[in-house]
Amino acid sequence: MGIAFAVWPDGASAQDPEIQISRSACGQGWTDPKAGPQIFNLHNTGAVTSEVDLIDPKSGVIYGEVEGLGTGTTRPMSVTLGNGSYAFRCLPEDSSAIVGPTTTVSGGAERGPGVAAVTQNDLLQPLKVYEAKVTQGLDTLATDVGALKDAVHRGDRGASESTWLTAHLTYERLGAAYDAFGDSDGAINGTTAGLPGGTSDPDFTGFHRLEYGLWHNEDMGSLGGVVDQLASDVQDLRAAFPRSQVDSNDLGLRAHEIVENALQFELTAKTDYGSGTNLATTRANLDGVQTVLDVLRPVLAPRYPQLSGVDSWMQRTETTLDGACKPDGSWTPVSALTAPQRQKINADVSELTERLAPIAAIAEPRRVS
Structure with a gap:
């Protein structure tokens, strides 16, 4: 599972997709799905700090995560994606989880193992x-x-x-x-x-x-x-x-x-x-x-x-x-x-x-x- 840290990894650029994170717009902005290594710039447009997971929406298995994304801030999530369905899950403080739209990736390698969340x-x-x-x-x-x-x-x-x-x-x-x-x-x-x-x-x-x-x-x-x-x-x-x-x-x-x-x-x-x-x-x-x-x-x-x-x-x-x-x-x-x-x-x-x-x-x- 790729875990993003609060640093800009090598290769991050303005061309990387910016993903909106909020109660009303969780996961919006992923318009060009592709397989392989990539960076999502997660931008919290909401009023509270949020955790963000990239998941398989059917199984809930996690392929990337960012913790403590403060309001108004942008942080990278660096992941390597294989074929399959993905969605961003937003977990704002003091609110229920919101799962964004499902995006399907194809044309790449078989998806590697993610991690099922431990509760x-x-x-x-x-x-x-x-x-x-x-x-x-x-x-x-x-x-x-x-x-x-x-x-x-x-x-x-x-x-x-x-x-x-x-x-x-x-x-x-x-x-x-x-x-x-x-x-x-x-x-x-x-x-x-x-x-x-x-x-x-x-x-x-x-x-x-x-x-x-x-x-x-x-x-x-x-x-x-x-x-x-x-x-x-x-x-x-x-x-x-x-x-x-x-x-x-x-x-x-x-x-x-x-x-x-x-x-x-x-x-x-x-x-x-x-x-x-x-x-x-x-x-x-x-x-x-x-x-x-x-x-x-x-x-x-x-x-x-x-x-x-x-x-x-x-x-x-x-x-x-x-x-x-x-x-x-x-x-x-x-x-x-x-x-x-x-x-x-x-x-x-x-x-x-x-x-x-x-x-x-x-x-x-x-x-x-």
């Missing part, structure tokens, strides 16, 4: 399933952090480091729900970014503060307060989550962003405070992405023919990362990777990031009426 109703069941999985994950997290708390208070550094990793990875598997966690995410898994005091800043709390203390040989007694606060914050999140709601747009969006963030922060070790477990975190992030893909699969399968390719790259990237886990269960730090190992991991995660990118657009909930 809020389509996402109700996936969201319900995902929220149930997050609830289970938070239960597991509370248990894991309880074991971590016991180990720290016993003064057992080795057991504390081991249970820290178990608990931290449990949290890292919940990535698509972080926005619903609100301020709790910063308290539980925040870094020193933006903190003037760095690792000594009183607002540096949670997993990474405890990681810093454990792996920098801070006195175990002094870490009791840190782990107590972490346990309290986890319990607060666990109690609050049933009253929260994961945004329907976050499922598809986060499937891509989780891996993108891992590439930016974990594979560069920017979030390493001493444990050297960034590759384990990245692997847990992939588990989180897999959970999202599983709950979205009924929505994605009929809309994304390349989904099997995503599955293949997920398996390939998981296997690559698993190679960094040693027989004793410890993980190779990013800094200890050989050049070929680093290149392989970065290449696989980068490719997976690219293959996940379309899912954000496909699973975005859209108005159709």
